[in-house]
Amino acid sequence: MSVPPAVSMFIAAFILLNAIVGVVTYITLLERKFAARMQSRIGPYYVGWPHGWLQPIADAVKLMIKEDIVPAPADRAVYNLAPLVFLVPCMLVFATIPFAPGLGVADLNIGVLFFLAVSALEIVGLFMGGWGSNNKYALLSAMRAVNQIISYDLPFIFAALVPVLLTGSMQMSAIVGAQHGLAGWFVLYPVIGQLAFVAYLIAALAAENRVPFDILEAESELIAGFRVEYSGMKFALIQLGEYAHMLGTSFLGALLFLGGWLGPGPAWLGPIWFLLKAVFVFLILTWVRWSFVRIRVDQILAISWKLLLPATVVLLLATGFVVAAGGGRGL
Amino acid sequence: MDPEARKVVEIGYGGNERLIMNMGPQHPSAHGVFRALLVLEGETVVAVDAVIGYLHRCHEKLGETLTYVQYPSIASKTDYVAAMTSELAYVSAVEKVGKFEVPKRAQYLRVLVAELQRVASHCLWLGTWCLDMGGALGGGATVFLYCMREREAILDLFEALTGARLLYGFHQIGGTRYDLPAGWAEKARRTVDVIEQRIGEYEAMLEDNAFFLIRTQGVGVVSRELAEDVGLSGPLIRGSGVEYDVRRAEPYSSYGDFDFKVPVETAGDCYARYRVRMQEFRESIKIVRQALDGLPEGAISSRPGVKSVGQVRVPKGEGYARVEGARGEVGCYVISDGGPKPYRMKWRGASFSNLAILPHIIPGHKVADVVAIMGSVDPVFGEVDR
Numbered sequence: 001m002s003v004p005p006a007v008s009m010f011i012a013a014f015i016l017l018n019a020i021v022g023v024v025t026y027i028t029l030l031e032r033k034f035a036a037r038m039q040s041r042i043g044p045y046y047v048g049w050p051h052g053w054l055q056p057i058a059d060a061v062k063l064m065i066k067e068d069i070v071p072a073p074a075d076r077a078v079y080n081l082a083p084l085v086f087l088v089p090c091m092l093v094f095a096t097i098p099f100a101p102g103l104g105v106a107d108l109n110i111g112v113l114f115f116l117a118v119s120a121l122e123i124v125g126l127f128m129g130g131w132g133s134n135n136k137y138a139l140l141s142a143m144r145a146v147n148q149i150i151s152y153d154l155p156f157i158f159a160a161l162v163p164v165l166l167t168g169s170m171q172m173s174a175i176v177g178a179q180h181g182l183a184g185w186f187v188l189y190p191v192i193g194q195l196a197f198v199a200y201l202i203a204a205l206a207a208e209n210r211v212p213f214d215i216l217e218a219e220s221e222l223i224a225g226f227r228v229e230y231s232g233m234k235f236a237l238i239q240l241g242e243y244a245h246m247l248g249t250s251f252l253g254a255l256l257f258l259g260g261w262l263g264p265g266p267a268w269l270g271p272i273w274f275l276l277k278a279v280f281v282f283l284i285l286t287w288v289r290w291s292f293v294r295i296r297v298d299q300i301l302a303i304s305w306k307l308l309l310p311a312t313v314v315l316l317l318a319t320g321f322v323v324a325a326g327g328g329r330g331l
Numbered sequence: 332m333d334p335e336a337r338k339v340v341e342i343g344y345g346g347n348e349r350l351i352m353n354m355g356p357q358h359p360s361a362h363g364v365f366r367a368l369l370v371l372e373g374e375t376v377v378a379v380d381a382v383i384g385y386l387h388r389c390h391e392k393l394g395e396t397l398t399y400v401q402y403p404s405i406a407s408k409t410d411y412v413a414a415m416t417s418e419l420a421y422v423s424a425v426e427k428v429g430k431f432e433v434p435k436r437a438q439y440l441r442v443l444v445a446e447l448q449r450v451a452s453h454c455l456w457l458g459t460w461c462l463d464m465g466g467a468l469g470g471g472a473t474v475f476l477y478c479m480r481e482r483e484a485i486l487d488l489f490e491a492l493t494g495a496r497l498l499y500g501f502h503q504i505g506g507t508r509y510d511l512p513a514g515w516a517e518k519a520r521r522t523v524d525v526i527e528q529r530i531g532e533y534e535a536m537l538e539d540n541a542f543f544l545i546r547t548q549g550v551g552v553v554s555r556e557l558a559e560d561v562g563l564s565g566p567l568i569r570g571s572g573v574e575y576d577v578r579r580a581e582p583y584s585s586y587g588d589f590d591f592k593v594p595v596e597t598a599g600d601c602y603a604r605y606r607v608r609m610q611e612f613r614e615s616i617k618i619v620r621q622a623l624d625g626l627p628e629g630a631i632s633s634r635p636g637v638k639s640v641g642q643v644r645v646p647k648g649e650g651y652a653r654v655e656g657a658r659g660e661v662g663c664y665v666i667s668d669g670g671p672k673p674y675r676m677k678w679r680g681a682s683f684s685n686l687a688i689l690p691h692i693i694p695g696h697k698v699a700d701v702v703a704i705m706g707s708v709d710p711v712f713g714e715v716d717r
Contacts, residue, residue, distance in 0.1 A: 039477070140371075140374070144374075220359050222698075293464040293540070295546060297374055297697060
């Protein structure tokens with residue numbers, strides 16, 4: 001029985017999309033439990049025994065049945081469209097991620113480029129939400145969003161390009177293929193690998209608007225920033241997009257630096273290894289989030305343009321030299 | 332967009348047009364019900380208008396209509412975060428007018444609870460301040476929850492002592508209402524030991540954190556002259572290099588017996604105010620230990636038990652008493668006409684005077700600094716509006 005490629009692609013995308021929504025819902029529970037542990041609390045407990053494992057479902061249902069309010073002075077078209085424009089690129093990035101050899105929607109030969117380009121699009125949705133709400137807090141937040149995300153996309157891209165340069169390919173499966181053996185992981189590549197991983201994590205925090213770079217949300221100054229006017233399902237879509245983006249970034253980090261699905265055991269364990277590594281990256285980001293205070297918008301820009309961007313450019317140049325000197329895959 | 336709506340957005344492309352933003356009275360970092368009207372140019376605040384009065388409860392009028400026996404439990408509602416010192420200010424003023432004796436044991440008990448209250452209040456300040464800067468979904472919430480845990484331990488002590496956790500009614504004219512229950516002193520010692528150790532942990536967590544330092548150092552600088560002109564008190568004026576503490580300047584309730592330092596920092600920024608309060612934690616704990624060690628035996632009140640609310644009568648006269656609350660100088664002025672109620676009563680709230688510094692230091696800072704500065708002032712709006 002042969003299935004036409006278009007249909008199989010559609011089925012794969014359908015399964016993947018639902019799987020992501022499922023994982024994203026439960027990763028919120030993971031984060032809440034993790035944060036609770038850090039703060040000497042218990043976290044969600046009563047909804048679902050043991051330890052509140054039904055809490056994400058309850059949250060989702062609550063958001064679905066909540067009243068959807070559109071503020072009177074809002075720009076209705078822009079306001080209503082913004083959550084979708086925000087969510088689609090966040091989901092689209094998963095299209096190029098292979099979860100095991102041959103297990104993915106599309107293993108493009110420019111996979112990393114596609115990922116970086118599409119994930120940069122989320123800013124459009126953010127700005128639409130902030131502008132369309134016609135609220136002063138949301139507007140300020142949208143301005144901050146444009147400042148911040150444009151500043152941090154460059155270091156993010158440069159950090160992600162280091163493994164690409166070491167591999168000589170933008171295809172995600174090829175990058176994983178170049179990391180065979182535990183010492184082959186790019187995070188263990190002498191000096192360059194660790195620096196690039198750290199730069200990647202910092203830029204990822206900023207690109208995802210997480211504390212200490214969450215000036216978009218900044219609830220003690222701007223209430224909830226660009227999504228202050230959203231409620232119900234539209235708010236849920238924005239939340240979903242944010243966590244999906246975070247998960248996507250974690251997957252990319254695991255793939256670029258931690259050897260993707262490579263790990264001990266039989267081949268079918270590959271996706272599980274990959275998920276575990278992605279969760280590990282996610283937990284690093286969460287750990288940072290729950291231990292730092294937020295910094296100011298001018299300080300965020302200064303860190304990016306004066307520190308992170310020059311550092312990643314130098315790093316990329318150094319990688320280039322190493323690769324050129326080694327005639328291909330580094331020294 | 333319809334033209335009616337377009338008027339709302341005042342910011343323009345040139346970056347030099349102004350936006351008026353309303354912060355409060357319902358705002359996550361309003362510390363109660365404070366309304367700040369910020370005039371912004373981009374992200375920079377160029378002017379601020381502070382609006383207060385949302386929590387006005389006619390405290391001074393209440394003071395005239397309630398008897399001397401009734402009012403102390405209402406006095407705790409002015410600065411409800413540090414209720415012990417609010418009560419103490421009122422009863423001290425009445426004792427001054429009526430020339431009531433206070434037994435030594437009662438004086439030590441007053442010092443004991445006042446210093447425990449200072450620790451509890453500073454715990455709340457540190458938590459909420461970090462919450463302002465770090466976000467309810469970030470590192471700020473982590474510090475906040477740690478601080479609440481410590482504050483709980485002290486509130487448990489107060490509950491064992493008075494039966495109440497927030498508004499105590501512990502002080503009364505001529506002494507205190509309750510004596511220490513059995514085993515309380517041991518429990519208090521253990522609690523302050525734990526808190527002292529945890530304070531060190533918070534200092535390590537915050538002072539080694541580069542992001543915390545760049546958010547607080549050089550932000551909201553109050554010069555020594557400005558601090559004196561505006562009439563600041565408490566940790567704010569000590570953060571600006573003025574060694575002024577009512578406990579030292581005009582010792583009340585046997586504070587002269589205790590050995591403690593008055594911490595002073597000279598930088599005048601948010602970080603200096605933070606350092607002052609962190610050192611005050613340790614000094615207060617020191618005083619608590621001394622008070623527990625040196626607690627004299629004897630009566631806790633110079634007056635017999637009160638049978639009717641009108642029983643305390645104060646001779647004609649007037650007097651002012653001030654105490655060092657957690658936020659600064661808390662004063663109370665009482666005029667008596669010889670009846671069971673004061674003829675007139677006036678509060679001097681530390682938060683109210685400290686809040687006056689905001690229009691002087693906020694302009695020129697970014698929006699994010701506004702909440703950091705406001706948090707470092709540590710206003711309690713029950714005391715501002717009364």
